[in-house]
Amino acid sequence: MVAQTTQNAAATRRTFRLRPIGYVRTSYRHPEETPTQAPLNPEERGVLVVYPRYKPALTGLAEFEYVQLITLLDRVPEQLPEGPGQLVQVPFMLQHTGEAVGVFASRFPVRPNRLGLSLVRVEHVHGRNVEFSGVDMLDRTPVLDVKPWEQHLDVPGWPARRVESIRGGWYQRTRIIGTCGLLAGRRSLERAGMLRPQSQEEEISMKLSARNQLRGRVTAVKSGTVMAEVEVQIEPGAVVAAITDASREHLDLKAGDEVTVVIKSTEVLIAK
Numbered sequence: 001m002v003a004q005t006t007q008n009a010a011a012t013r014r015t016f017r018l019r020p021i022g023y024v025r026t027s028y029r030h031p032e033e034t035p036t037q038a039p040l041n042p043e044e045r046g047v048l049v050v051y052p053r054y055k056p057a058l059t060g061l062a063e064f065e066y067v068q069l070i071t072l073l074d075r076v077p078e079q080l081p082e083g084p085g086q087l088v089q090v091p092f093m094l095q096h097t098g099e100a101v102g103v104f105a106s107r108f109p110v111r112p113n114r115l116g117l118s119l120v121r122v123e124h125v126h127g128r129n130v131e132f133s134g135v136d137m138l139d140r141t142p143v144l145d146v147k148p149w150e151q152h153l154d155v156p157g158w159p160a161r162r163v164e165s166i167r168g169g170w171y172q173r174t175r176i177i178g179t180c181g182l183l184a185g186r187r188s189l190e191r192a193g194m195l196r197p198q199s200q201e202e203e204i205s206m207k208l209s210a211r212n213q214l215r216g217r218v219t220a221v222k223s224g225t226v227m228a229e230v231e232v233q234i235e236p237g238a239v240v241a242a243i244t245d246a247s248r249e250h251l252d253l254k255a256g257d258e259v260t261v262v263i264k265s266t267e268v269l270i271a272k
Contacts, residue, residue, distance in 0.1 A: 020072065020142035021057070022050040022128075026135050027227065027244040031075060032186045032195065036092040037107070038118045038134035044244065045123065048130040048143060055128045057146075062125040066149040067132075071116035072142040073109045076194060086110060090188045093174050101170060110192045116141070119149060218257040223248060232261050 026046040028034040035041035048069065050058060061067065090098055091106040103111045120132040130146075151158050156166060189195040216234035228248040230241045239261055253259070 018072070018144050020051075020144055021054045021146070022048055022143045023140050024048050024069070024071070024137050024143060025227065026137055026139045026141075027242070027247075028135070028138050031109070031138065032184050032189055034138055034184055035136045036184050038120050038136040041136060042121070042134050044135040045131060045133050046120075046135045046137065048132060048146070050128045050130070050143075052128065058125055058128070058130065061130065061146070061148065062122060064122060064148040064150065066119060066121055067130075068147045068149050069116075069118045069120060069132075069137075069143055070145040070147070071118060071137060072144055073114040073116045074142055075138055076109050076114045078114075086192070087112075089192055091170075092184050092188055094170065095185055095187045097174075099170065105169060108188070108192070110194065115144070214261045216259060216261050218253055218255050218259055220255060221248065221253055228253075232259060234261060 024046050027044075035044075086103075088100050088102055089106065089108045089110055090100045091108050094101075107117070109116065116137070118134070118136055120134040122130060123133055124131040155161075155163065186195055190197045214234045216232040216239075218230060219233045219238065220229075220231040222229040223245055227242055228245045230243060230248065230253055232239050232241065241261070
């Protein structure tokens with residue numbers, strides 16, 4: 001009887017296959033260096049690239065100011081090392097206190113199903129590309145769906161109810177709410193098993209030193225929709241840095257500019 005019940009329970013379990021409709025292009029390659037929430041990084045731009053078969057689904061999207069991107073957090077391992085409990089984690093915004101909450105009470109990426117939700121602002125829709133502002137995703141993160149956000153439907157009690165009266169749990173207790181560009185950092189990701197804890201030597205080696213800061217001259221700038229390539233001549237050769245086009249525009253980079261190139265283990269950064 002027990003065996004039959006177990007067999008019946010297993011038979012009732014259903015699995016589902018999800019098919020990405022596209023992916024995003026951003027400047028981020030490492031989880032610990034990525035902003036935690038799109039509204040905390042509202043000025044930076046990214047691009048949603050929709051696969052050709054789904055291009056007609058973008059019809060009418062440009063009429064909405066905000067949309068929600070439902071993403072697959074594919075850089076989160078499906079099987080993580082046993083830690084303090086994968087269902088209870090320290091959210092990024094609580095790293096300074098160490099307070100842990102259930103993953104259903106947070107937006108932490110380690111969760112039973114690796115789904116992400118990003119509220120972004122639509123800037124332009126052209127062809128299969130949706131340029132948006134508000135970046136909190138790694139480059140080439142798969143997108144499973146796009147849904148428009150509308151205040152009458154998504155703000156409870158709108159417009160009569162004041163937004164300040166809505167319960168917000170621990171988010172309303174932390175002083176980090178509203179901090180622009182808050183990065184994920186390493187502590188919560190190390191605790192969850194996503195990152196290997198750094199040794200003291202590795203931590204020191206990641207810090208900037210005079211040896212990896214070099215002066216150079218910009219020799220070429222190639223601007224794209226989201227990303228830009230900047231070639232800098234340094235002795236005895238040249239380096240190419242990939243930065244966001246918004247950063248290129250902010251720095252007003254052009255051929256002939258004198259810049260500082262910061263070389264890290266996996267990145268080339270530019271300061272003017």
